[in-house]
Amino acid sequence: PRAVVVVGASHAAVQFAESLRSNGFGGTVQLIGEELHQPYNRPSLSKAYLKGEVTVESLALRGSNWYTDHSIDLTLGERVVRIEHGKNGSGRVHTSKVHSGENEVSSYVYDRLILATGASPRKLNIAGTDADGVVELRSVDDAHSLRDRVASGPVVVIGGGFIGLEAAATIRSLGGTVTVLEAGPRLMGRAVGEATAAFILAAHRTMGVDVRLSTAPEAILTDDHGAVRGVRVAGNDIAASTVLIGVGVEPNIALAESLGLSCAAGIVVDHRGVTSEGTVLAIGDCTVQPHPGADLDLERSVRLESVDNAVEQAASAARVVAGEPDSVRAVPWFWSDQGDWKLQIAGLTGTHDAVVVRSDPDRPRRLVVGYFTSGRLSAAECVNAPADFLALRGALNNGTLVTPEEFADTSAPLKQLLK
Ligand code: FAD
16 A cells, blocks of 8 residues: 555554554554644553643653654544545545534545544533533643532542543542442442452552442532532532543544444454455554453454554554564553552453462552463553563463462462562
8 A cells, every 4th residue: 555544643543653664554644633733642541641640742652753754644623534445445524614614624535544542431411411511631721620529519429440440540530529429339340359349449449439339320410500419319419610431432434334344343354454345444542352361262343442452553554564474463551650559460350260369468559460371371451560560461472381389379479470
């Protein structure tokens, strides 16, 4: 191909462009993103940026010179609204200007199309979600409006997943009052095991976050001016001037569907990022991809919402476009900083048949959990244990053997055990 167009301009798209150039691709590379800011670091939005510790400029994934230096065309503030895709893989995308309401302002020709459209916050179907003071947290602008509101009164976070919990911890560190409502019986139910969820729950309670499990909001309450005044749960009202909705994301698949690409919980791609229409690739949060479980024969299709996944998928898709052979994919990993509690996860749980907790009473702020499948280490979760995490991630990538009994024995450091 000579002309590559990428829809989206965030973690996956920028990494894709960089990897394409480092693989020697000499054609044009056009990134089209609907947001106005230079592509930026999203994880900071619930952490340092929400806290006010860093500027918006410092969030940029690459300096603005980087795009010109690498001959990457970056168009911001335009949304791709329509794609004419030809049989041979080439076609044309049509855009509209997001912030001026113009229809179909430009079009871009490609002979290779990449979808890196990411995901959007899931909507909550209760009364009051359109009230003034109801916010979500996906973009710089969202983070900005949440930060501006923290001083004005109590915050209720709906959803005990990573983003809601990170934001809650940050709001506490700013001196705010915050309640987290989680409909399920534990925190981060989709992503971590019970031991880690219970440990993080205790951490939030130590920080002064009022966490309520098995508590679903019934309605967001508003005053006469349409502003939030609270949240109704099981007949009780919790006072709030801000409600943050953090109930997960939906992949942005509308364009993929318009092209007839196979979609499930995301755009279905193979392990290299190729969609059901062999000439179109998709990368990042918008995709579902097969991942080997601990039992390497058993591939599961999963949607991973992490920077690591966006970066790895992008690098792999770039090799496809540049005609380079595929490389071995490392085990997926993820981090979540919740106040000064650092959670790190490597590998995928779900196939495991044993869970081993390594806890050391002398270090009560640390937790290490290993998941074993047929006696083999298949995933790990660590809290405030970055050195152990590195050792475990290395072991998962190298297939280092360790028995559950050895893992449980805290007399030997993991670094030594997993050498
Ligand atoms: P996105 O970052 O969602 O980018 C997609 C882009 O495409 C968006 O800018 C979107 O506006 C644009 N777009 C969509 N459709 C169109 C269109 N039709 N035309 C033009 N543009 C379009 N991950 C971690 O690993 N660790 C963390 O600690 C962590 N913390 C997070 C905290 C927050 C608050 C958030 C929101 C996310 C966090 N994540 C974290 C997740 C991580 O940010 C995502 O996995 C990552 O951003 C995925 O990158 P992406 O490029 O696939 O998608």
